[in-house]
Structures are given as C-alpha cells and as structure tokens.
Amino acid sequence: SIDDVPILALTLWSDRYDHYDLRRVAAQVHDEIKQVTDVSEVKLIGGQRRQLRVTLDEARMAALQATPGHILGMLQQANRQLQSGSFAAGNREFLVETGGFLTSAEEVGQVVVGVSNARPVYLRDVARIEDGPEEPANYVLFGQGPAVEYSHTLIGESVHPLSQVQPEGSLSAAPIDEQRSAVSGQPSAGSSQPFPAVTITVAKRKGTNAIVIADKVIEKVKEAEGRLIPAGIGVTVTRNYGETAAEKSNELLYHMFLAILSVAVLIWLTLGLRESGIVAIAIPVTLALTLVVFYFYGYTLNRVTLFALIFSIGILVDDAIVVVENIVRHYRLPGNRNRPILDVAVEAVDEVGNPTILATFAVIAAILPMAFVSGLMGPYMRPIPVGASAAMVFSLIVAFIVTPWASFRLLKRQRQHDGEEGEADPHAKEGWSTRMYRHTMGRLINVPTWRYGFLGVVVVLLLGAMGLFAVKAVVVKMLPFDNKSEFQVVIDMPEGTTLEQTAAVTMEIGGFLKTVPEVTDYQMYVGSSAPYNFNGLVRHYFLRSAANQADIQVNLEPKEERDAQSHDIAKRVRPGIQEIARRFGANVKVAEVPPGPPVLQTLVAEVYGPDYERQVQIARQIEKILTETEGVVDIDSYIEDDQPKYRLQVDREKAALNGISAEQVAQTLNISLQGMSAGLLHQANEKEDVAIFLRLAREERSSIEDLRQVKVMGQKGNLV
Template sequence: MKPDLSGSITRATIRSPLTPLFLLTALAVGLIALMTIPREEEPQISVPMVDMIIEAPGLRAPDVVEQVTEPLEEIIKAIPDVEHVYSQSRDDGALVTARFDVGTDADDAILRVHEKIRANLDRIPTGVPMPLVVGRGINDVPIVTLTLSPEPWTGDVWNDTALRMLAEELQKELIKVDDVGLTSVVGGRPLEMRVEPDIHAMAAYGVPLQTLVETVGQAANVKPVGTARRDGESLIVQAGDRINALSELERLELRGADGRTVYLSDVATIRVTGAETESRVWTLDRKEDGFVAIPAVTVSLAKRPGANAVKVAEAILARAESLQGALVPEGVRLEVTRNYGETANHKANELLYHLGLATVSIVILIAFAIGWREALVTLIVIPTTILLTLFASMMMGYTINRVSLFALIFSIGILVDDAIVMIENIARHWAMNDGRTRVEAAINAVSEVGNPTVIATLTVIAALLPMMFVSGLMGPYMAPIPANASAAMLFSFFVAVGIAPWLLMRIAGGVKATEHAAGHEEGETRLSRFYRRVAAPVVASRRNSWIFLGVVGVATLLSVSLFATQAVTVKLLPFDNKSEIQIVLDLPEGASVEDTERTLFAIADLIRDVPEVQTIQAYAGTAAPFNFNGLVRHYFLRNAPELGDLQVNLSEKSHRKRASHAIALDIRSRMQGLVLPVGASAKVVEVPPGPPVIATLMAEIYGPDPETRRQTAGIVRQLFEETDFIVDVDDSIGDPQPRMMIAINEPQAADYGVMQQDILDTIALTFAGQTAGVSPRGEGRNPLDIRIRLPKSERIWSQETAAIPVPRRLAGAGASPIELGALVNVSEEQGSPIVFRRDGHFTDMVMGELAGRFEAPIYGMFDIQDRMDAFDWAAAGLIKPTVRMYGQPEDETRPTLLWDGEWEITYVTFRDMGLAFGVALVGIYILVVGQFGTFRVPLIILTPVPLTLIGIMIGHWIFGAAFTATSMIGFIALAGIIVRNSILLVDFVRHRQDADTPLRDVLLDAGAIRFKPIVLTALAAMIGASVILTDPIFQGLAISLLFGLASSTALTVLVIPAIYIALRGPDWTPAGVPPSVDDNSALLKEAST
C-alpha cells in the first residue's frame, strides 16, 4: 500500500531520533506557556466606553438637547468604529457616551474622541465649557478591594475621617506593587480647614462673603514672579504667603463696612474637620438581633492591561499583610472584600483538575478497551496536545480563563479521537500476523485510516471555526473555544500520526502479536456481535430500513417540539455561581443621604438571616467599587444622595450548598416586604454570566413627542408589573426635582450700584461654598483644602440668608453693602425630566429582570405582547405601539416598542451562530465532496447531523436546563464529530465493497469493524464533557455533547446502513465493477444511479 500524507509522516517519524526531541520540545514550550500565560476569571474584552460630561449652566433639558447634546452626538457619530451613542440631557448639563465596537483599542478610542471634539470646537455654544472626556474599560475594573473599619472596642478613636487618612496612606503603599493600575478610595471624609461664616456677625460688621474668599485666597497664594541677582547668583523670586496653621487663618484681617478692622475669627468659626460630603460608607457586622453599622473606607485596585490578575492580587495582599501592625494599627480591621485574582486562580485550578480527571478517565477507558500499553501512549499524547494548545493560545494572545479552559476540556474528548483511531488500527494490524514487520504494519495501518482522519479532523475544524466570527459582545466570550479547539485538533492529528506510532513502537513494539490479538482480531468480538444483532433487522430489507428512518425522523421532530411546549426553554446564558450580589437602591430625586442610609439598613436587616451572607458593605450617596457589569451600566456615576448600594459578599462556593442565583432569589423574596416611597426602586443585581446589559428585559419606547413616549412607557411599565415572573421593574422617566429659582432684580441692582456677578457669587457662596486655597502639610501628607461654606442648617432661603451683605462696587469707595434679599426675587419651579437618546433617536425605557417560571427575555417579551394586544389603548387615548424585535424604527410618527437588553445579544448571537452552522455544513460538505468525488454521498454522510437533536433535547429536558448559547456550541461541534464517524464508516464501506458481496453483508462487516473505534471516540468525548456537567455556564455544552453523542453515535451506525439499503436494497452489488482500494468508481456509480 502506498502511504498517503498520514502514512508518510509516520514513516518519517517512527524511527527518527528527532521524534523524542519533538516530544520533549512540545512538553517544554507547553509547560512554559502554562506557567507564564496570564490567569484571569473572564476573557479580556475590549469594549471602550468614552463618557463626555458637559456642563451647560442655566439651560433647561430641552435646550441642552438642541444646543449641546445633538451637535456633540453628530461629532461623535462620525468617529470610526463607534457602534452606539447614548445621551442623557438634564437641566444644566448632559452626559454623552460613545460605545465603540468590540475589540477597539481603548486608548485609541479616547484619543479619537479628544481629537474629534478639538477639531469641532466651533460647534460648542458660547458659555458651555469644554466637555470632560473620561474613558473606561475592562482594565479599570478593580480586581482587589480592601475595606478598613475599626474594631468595636476602639470606640470613637477611628471615625470616618481618620479611616480616610489611613486609607490614603495605604493606597500610596499599594500602588508601589508592580502592575497595579487605577486605584481609588471610596468613603470617609478627607480633612479640611473649614471656615463657617456667621451670617449674623457678617451682617453686623458689613462683611460680604466675597471678602472672605478674596482674603483667604490671597493669604494662601504663593507663586513665582521672576528672578533676581545677588552676588552673581540668580534667585527665583516668589511672592505671597501660605496658611500653615489654624491660628494664621484666624488672624486674617478683613475690612468692615465702617472701615474697622475685623478678624476672620470674628465673623466665622474656623476648625480642622472632616469635609462635608453627601456620601457614607459602612460595613455591617452581623449580630443576633440584626446588623451593627461601623464606619468604613474601601480601597479599590485594578491591574494594568495584560497583567496576570492572580499574581497582581497576590502581590497586593502580601503587601497589605506586611503593613498590618505597622501602617495599619491593631484597632483597625483590614478586610478583603473582593479578590478576583483568587477566584480566577480557583477557577483555573478547578478546571485544570477537571482536565486531568478527564485525561485519566479516557486513559482508563483505553486500557479496558484496547490495552494498558495503548493507554500509556494515550496518557502521553493527551497532555502533549493540551500543552501545545496552551502554547498556541498564548501566541494568539489569549489568557487562561474559564472560557479558554472550557475550550480545552471540550476539546479533550475530540483531540484524542485521532490517536484512538490510529492506535486501535495499528494494534489491529499487528494482530493480523501476516508477515509484515511492526513498522511496516504500523505505516499501513496509519495510511488505511489516514485520509478519512485528515478529512474528519478538518470537518471538526470547519464546524468550529465559523464561531470565531460571532459579532457583538458574545464574540470575545466564544472566540477562545473555536480558536483553542481548532488548534487542539491540528496538534492532535500531527501527534497522532507522528508521535503516537513512535511511542507505541517503544512501549509495545517488542511484545508478541498474540498479546495484542485479544480484541483486535478480524474475527468476531462481543461488540461486533452486539452490533450485528442490532443492525441486522434494520438492513434486512428496504421496508425495514424505511420504517427505521421514519421512526428516527419522527423522534427528531418530537424532540424539537420540546421548544414549542416550553418543556425546554431558551436562554442566552444561565447565571453563574458567584461570590457577590449587589442591591442597587434608587430613591426619588431630592431624598437625603440619611434617607438612603436608613433604607439600606432596612434592606440589610431583611437579609440578615440568609446563612450564606458573609459580609455586607453599605454605600449611601456613592457607588460601590464597580465590576464589569457596573462598567457597562455606569454604576460608577451613581454619586447622588438618593442613590445607594449594598455589596453582599457570600461565603466560598465550597462552603455553601446553594448557588448564588438561588441566594439572589431568596434575597429578592425577602425584600418584597420592603416599603419604599413612590418612585423608588431596589434591585437585586447578579454578576451576569456573559456580556452585561442595562437590564435583562428592556423595552425602548419611541414616539413623536415626549408626552406620548412617557404615557406609553407608563402603560408598558404597568404591564411589566402585572407579569408574575418580571421583577425589579423600573423606568427612565423619574420625577423631576423641584428647583428654587433666585432671579436678579436688575433695576434694583443698578440703583444700588451692585454688579450682577457679585450677586451671583454671593448666592453661590451661600448655598455651595467655595475652596479658597490650600494649606500644605509637607512631604507624605495631603494638603488641606481651605473651604468656606455656611453651616448645613443655614443653607436655606430665610430672613438670615436674605440679610447676607453684597458689596456695592459700582457705588464708589466706602459704600456700605446691601442685603441680598433686596436684590433678588425667589420662586420655585419644576425641573425638567431627563431626556434620553440613543443613536440620535429620542427614547424612554422600561426595564425589568426575570425570576420564577421563566428567566429568559423571550418569554417575558411574548407575555407583554399578549398583554399589549389585550389592553384598550383607545380608552387611554393612545395608539397601540408597533413592536420591533431588532433595529430602531425609521418612522417615529407613531409609538414603537423596541425590545433591547439581553434579547438583542441573544438575537445577534443565535443569528450569527445559525449562520456559522450553515457555513460549517457547507464547509464540511465541500471537504467530503473533495474526499469522495461525488455530490450525493456527502449528503448521506451529513444525514446524522440532525439526529444529535434527539439526545440534546432529551438531555436538557431531563436536567431541567435551558438551551443556551453553549448548548448551541455543542450542537455545532457535534456536526463535525458525527460527520467524522460517518466518514470512517462510509470510507470503510467503499474499501470493502466488491462485485460478489451483497451490500447488506458489506454494511454489517463495516459497522462491526468500525463500531469499536467509533464507540471509543464517542465515549472519550463524553468523558471530556462529563466533568463540566455541574458548571452553571457550560452545562448546556456538556449536555449537548453527552446526550447528543450518545444518541447520534448509536443512530449513525444504523442510519447510514439504513440509507444505503433504502436506496439500493440489501442484495445490491456493483454489478461487475469491483472497486479497488484506490478507486472509488463503484461509489461514483452508486451516486449516479
């Protein structure tokens, strides 16, 4: 037999001294990759989001849209690779967000935005400052957070101000760790020099607020003013003075209305204290009767791009541990409240363990099925292929994360297929004892199955590679699977034909043939006899074959009907088992931070009995350190008194029985008894298993005018709330906050000789205050801001504030100040609602999550649409909105509801995967046509592909699991795996067919001989899948492989023969055209008949 490509490789390597060097090199580079490749929990996803914050003082929200937002949107939309432009326009300002295409470089995205804005500065209205451009990406997400809080026995020694100072010192030490990225401190009040004017004393002395600001500013101002010469030296000249102590500030001299000298301490209270903030952070200690709130400050630390999250986190924690007792005193607790490095390492180690478990299981299978020597070869082949794949993964820029490791576990079952086929066939040829040498028999054995193995390997790659091109946010999640699995398949082929025969010669080459005979001889085995008993009735007649094919077809249709009956539901991805849950609180605009704080404590009290809750941090008026979900949802912008977060940290997964999703459902049920004010919402937010979205179920409402949109959104929200499995309902409308309008009485101001700017400055100082300067404190200590601000209790409009003096600069020197109340008119008005736009379209949003009977958005969408059909829109004076599943409406003259949120990602993902599956089938068909030289036989080979659905659907039904994106990956991969079995079977039929043997006997012989390697390869793949069956995310993939392989493998070895018999009959022969090993004329004749 002339060797083919596979046989030629085997001939070149089976005796070569270079082969062991190749093996050692493969192991070495693989181990280097395993040790050096960065580890992280999630794949790196570059989704740059650039925020532009614009202040537009004095403009109402509709005017902001016209003058600021729309021009800026047009500028940003012109930037290449910008996928979406979102905007929120409010009174006095706007936020515009540019989301770039997945994969765009984050630094490049920010640079493009800056350049585009600078090139179009002429389009920014007069009086509107330059937008503040802030870019954030996945590397800005903190991987470690450390929370400082005092021990209960320390009393009031460690208040939030002292904790803040300690946290800032700790931050300075931790940023010295290599590869630490962005850091921040959340909570606490920084120290400041506070100057609190006494408005009664100021009125008595006739000292305006501006005088305080100007005097302090001048006293705390030092600047270089030139150079001077002395004795031939050049000296830098500085002018001004510094405020180094509180006493210096107190002795500053002011000038009263009557010309008297007034000291600052006469008209103000001056002290060093914590800055006044509208935010508070607490750690909640569990007690028998509830929680005790203890002041806390959190230090968050991210990593640099490309850094190993595990190593960076370990280095941070080691450094923090070394500071215990030195920088961090005994009375302060240093608690690790987030460690993504630990979770990433745990996940990686867990999956590597599963990888090893799958390898050992497959080796045991080979030992029982073929022999222990062949199993020993397999034990070397599998790790070699895996290590080579890790090296390729590192070269492709991937990291070790849960997706790339799942790709290896998924691959382990199929990468061993080539080796199993080769090893089993070599052992069978050695058992023939036909006079050939072991080397010659091994080369012939490899050549015999070489071409179909090459085609089978390429078909698996053809099935997987199209998934590389799934678009959107799911693309980076899926890309490691086809990339790593395809690399594994290529390496497995070369290892199987180049290294496996060499190993088999070294381990079993000297063993007598009789020791290999058992199980390999051409005669009958238990497996072959079992196959003949099962297959014989199927191929006995055309009628039997047609009946069998009909039953299989009906079973396939019945399995698919499980979708229609909702016995198997559809979801993008199930929830993962995480160690954190977030509760997000939104009170009505205008609520105080104290209200937010009380509500957060009430929620914490409701969940105090949840046994898995380990620690809770409460963030009132500020955002908790964000994760990837918070990055997309912009939680880092949640800085307002009415906003709050509860960060709920759970015990380790190994220490609890319930998954985090079950705990979240429990927490949500406990919160149903929470009484919230009208317009408030409290949402339980889980870490999403895949790409984050604003809300799982989101309806975007478009329409001709704001009133129509808001009324329609209100009704849609009502329908959301009526649906039992839609929870955490919210909308984007909100209630505008009342505004106090202080208008200048221009005639009065002119009569008194008062500049309008002085009036505006006095109003601003009255209600907002101002930082007038800083007081330096030397190296290693942050300077203190000198803040001038009225006490909080006096920041209201009253007779006292109306009596605040305003300077009369236009009335001439010596003119006495005039009271503020004589120069202004005070009124109240309603603020404007926030105006939302997406890609230039006005929209309002209704959002919700799903929990209970269904957790996929598609079912909530259908339920809401049914309710919309039943709703009497005419009675509400509205037109029923048109429903769109994808893409914004072109006609906005009538209301339109566009489904967004998780549905958009689901739609794009399954659409692209469907296209990928189609491309895969075409690619497989072309490969098989090239192999067999006929257009019809490949259709027979592809016939078993739909049969995988029988097992897949039944498996999902048995486990009660949703059909997810990973299930679809398994279905697509099975197309390549099953076609591989079909090719091996059909190719063997082609070689066995002769002029005298009836087709029935040829089919039974081919099936009996090929049944063993087909079953072995299927079992190997099933073992590889079984170890990930308990993983929440990849359970769908495991079910698809396990049950899909079981059903399709069992049916393929029967369906292929049944098709042959149904088309040709059991006694058909090539009619005098005997095929040779190298001629497929019989097959061509069969296809043309």
C-alpha cells in the same frame, strides 16, 4: 475598561473609630498598597476627609462689609507663592519668590479679607474656622450576618457596639439607628448596629495575574497591623476575585484532568493499555500547542480559555484514535505479522489520511464561524472557537506525526514481548464488542425491518427532543446560573431625598439582610457607589453618587457550606426587600453577577419620539405592563421624579446700576449653598489634600428666605 474593575476590596471598620479616623488610616494603607508591583489603581470609598472648614457668618459679614465672593478671592490671593524673577549681586544670582502658602488654621484666620472703619477685617472676624472632618457627603457602613465565621477577616475579631461619641455632623451607627427608629417605629438594635467603614479597592494592570497580586496586597496589609492599623480597627476582605479566579481555574483544571483520564481509560478498555498510552501522549502535545496560540493571540489563562481546552479534548482525540486504531488493526492482520512495524504504520496512516483530514476541517468549519460573532458576546466567546479550531489543526498534525512515532515505539515493544512467548497473537481474534457490532450492523444493513425500524426510532427521538422545548419541559438559557458568593442590592430613592433619609432606608434593608442565614457580611454605601464589578461596569454603577442613591454589597458563605444556590438566595430575599422599599417609596433591584457577559438588563424597552411628555406617558404604560407581567421583577426607568426647584432671576437693570454681574451672583450663591474650595492647606505629612472650604452655616442656607439675605458687593464696595 474591564481592567479597571477592582479585583480586591478591603473594608476597614471599627467600633471605636469614626468615619474621619478610618479615612485617615485608610489613606496610610492606600499608599502601602500602591507599592505592590502590577497594582494599577487604588481607590478609597467612604469616610470623611480632613478639611479646613470656613463657616461664614452672614450677620458678621454684613456688619463688616464683606461678602462670600470677596472673601474667596482674598483667600486665594493669600494662599499663593510666585516666582518673581532673580537679581545678581556679588557674582551670584539670587532667586526671588513672593507670597507664601497657608499651613495652619491660625494662619488662615489671620488673612485680611477687607477693611472696615479704617481697621483690617480678619477672616476669623467673619467666619468660624474648624480643622477636622468634612461635612458628610456619603456614608459607608459595615455589618455582619449569621454566617460571620466564614467572613474573611484579616485583622480584628471582636465585635462591639459603638461606644465613642461621633464628631458633629458625622453618621455613626447610633444616629442612623435612631433615625431608622423614627422612620420605621423600631427600637434601636444595640450591639447589632453596623459599624463605620472605609473600603479600599485595588485594580490590577492588564495581563497580570489576579491571584498573585491579591495575595501580595493581602500580605502587605497584614504587615501593616500595629504599624499603620491600630488596635480596634478590623480589616475584612469583602471581595477577592483572585481567590475566585483560582477556585474556578482549579475546578476547570481538575475537570480537564478527569477528561484526559477518562479518554485514556476508555481507549485502554477498547484497544489496550499501550494503545491508550499513545492517545494519552497526543492530548498534552496538542493542548501545549493550543496554549501557544492563546499566547500569540494575547488570551490569558482564564475560565473561558480553560473551558475551550476542555471542550477541545473531546474532539482533538478523534484524529489520534482513528489513526492508532487503524495502525493496531493493520498490525493484527495475519498478513502483516512479519512485516516491519514502521511500514505497517505508514500504510495504516495513509489509508485513513484523506477521511481524517476531511473530518477535521468539517469540524473546524462548524466551530470557527463563532469567532466572528459581534456585539458584547463576541469577545467573550471568541477564545472557544479559536482554541477549538487550533486544537483540531494541531490534533491532525499530531495524529500524522506523533501518533505513528509513538505507535512504532510502543507497539514494537509489545510485538517483541509477544514474540518471546512464541504464541500466536492473542489480538488476532475479534473481541466480543467487535462481534456484537458486526452482528448489529449486519442486520441493519441487510434486514429491511431492522433498517426502517431503526430509522423510525431515530425520527421519533428527534421529534421528542424538539418537543421538549415546545412543552417547556426544558428551559432554554444561553448560560446556566453561576453559584456566586455575592450579590448586590441597588437602592434608588425619589429625587430630592436627603442623604440621611436614604441612609435610614438602607439601614432598614440592611437589618433585614442581617437575618439571612447565608450572609457573612454586608457593606452599605449611601451617596456613593459600591466597588463595581463587571455587571456594574456595563450598567455604570460607578457613577452612582447622588444623595438619593445607595448600594448594599452582600457576601455569602462559601458555596461548599450552603445548600442553596446564590440565585435561589437572591430570589428568597427579594420579596422582603421589596416590601421595605414600598413602605418608603424606594425602587430596589437585586443585582446578581451574571455567568456570562453583563447586559444593561434582561428586558430593556426604549421609547423614542419628538414629544418628551408623550415619551414619559408611554414609558409609564410600558412600566405598568411589565409590573403586571408574571415573572418580571426589579422594574425601573430612567425617568427622574419631579423635584421642587427655585430659579432666581437676576434683575439686570438693578445689577448694572450697582456694578454687579450675573456671574458674581451665581458665584456667591454657589459658595453659600454648595461651598467652594479656596485652595489647599499645605501640610507635607498629610496623605490626602486638605481643602480650605468656604460655606455658609447650615442654618443660614436652609430656605429661600435665607438665600435672599446673602449680600453681593458692588463695584463701589456697596453691599446689595
């Protein structure tokens, strides 16, 4: 749901520590953040978990009559503790437990997995046991751009190249840079290399304040410096939607204040100071009642509801202005000079009551249908018609109750003040604006030339305004581009691409982004999804975890510090990114955060039909048309590229003769290729589970011939 979108992302990076160490530190910080009130979910992205890797040796297993499936079963049985019951003795009851858990690599190595030549076969005899980082399944890297001084770094300032040797099988900046050099022919970049990183994402509970929660989490992380986060590890805020919400809310509140002030000043210039005070009283009273409606509907005070309030200001003052203007007009009439102000106010309100009610409900009838819009746009826009309609109803009530009362209190003092001076009412005479209005309207009503000429001008202006759309002088958009401080680069390599090759291409694109002047920092997520936003929630970016997929999250300097809009920056970098993508056969999309509700894509073509091959053929033709269409960019399809596949067929007759099932063969291959967990290493001080992971060595599972050498144990203990 929308509440699962992380409001905060903290990236831990270092020039001293590798992915494995960063993950362990991040796990400690993870538990600290979960203690913050109203935090619903905290996730870690990247890094290598601690794992007890049991690397099976095919030759030793064959010599000692052991197989992967048999070893897995023996390990699972040895790492088990069961309640066996109880017995009574000496008027006491004693509980009985059988077995125990494995707590160290030494204990795992001592597990008996078989018998050969009347001697026990230990796990250490047929496998290499290592306690350390898992085999890399994804990489997260952190880079800094030219505008790094605007990066929100909580901990750490210095930036140096990686100097320590990384664990075997891990991806540091140096190996990645060397691979990129081999692919692109470019030399290493030295200190400009990105750093190993782990990102912590934080989501809030529904209905809570993102600004407050983000500030609390940041303060909690700052307190962990030196206690949980050692020197040499930097922490950078790579997303803070609480800060973004505060910025947008403050901007809207500022414009709301300007709107109220502008209306009050306008009334002051046209009717007078005290009259403007009457209208100024009506505005906050109406807005306060509208906020009560928002509360009962469950709407939070966000950018949409604040926009609804600003939108309402222009129309909610209409009723108050009509009423107070008529009261002032009646008050200034010579016949009402000696009458009580209360009687004058009641008479003035009664005179414009029916037209005011009709006008109010006419506006509501025009706005309220927006609340029944369905689809994705409906819930997004619904607070606007609900808020505006409620504001109009309350403005009518305020105009008939609060405005007459305020007129009685304020205009009464004005009358007494004027009576003390003993002079004639200075407002009894018409002002210059009234005289000009009467003169103009008199000609429009009584002089046909003026009347028809005015109507002709109105028709010409109307047709001219409509013609702006026809000649495309005005671009029609649902919502204008928002000047965000971030955008995302989504990378899809052909299916079958290795994780390392995907990382090399991602590094190449990251090196290009590093040259963009407005970039403060960027994070590269290879084989893992970046922290998803509202756009990624709809497009299911959080499911991206294949080896051929990568995301780059790009952060820009504050909009006050740059001249270019974020949309213009995204358009500027797209050609360079696409050029790199074409060299490596990648499909790259530059994804911006939309100003309104996110959609799958701007243009989406769906192909249906009974024949899948024909569907693919037509989809390719549509893709070619879109590629050749001017103005269409980032074209992609959900058609998977062809990938080599081996299918191993089990000879059922031979399998039955040897007492082997197809499931046993599949499990053995699964252990050999993908690996399988045999349980957990039970250590109380570990923040994350430590899996006991069985797998063949990489050099023994890199070809189809290697897989043919894998042995399966029959029912009689024979190896096949």
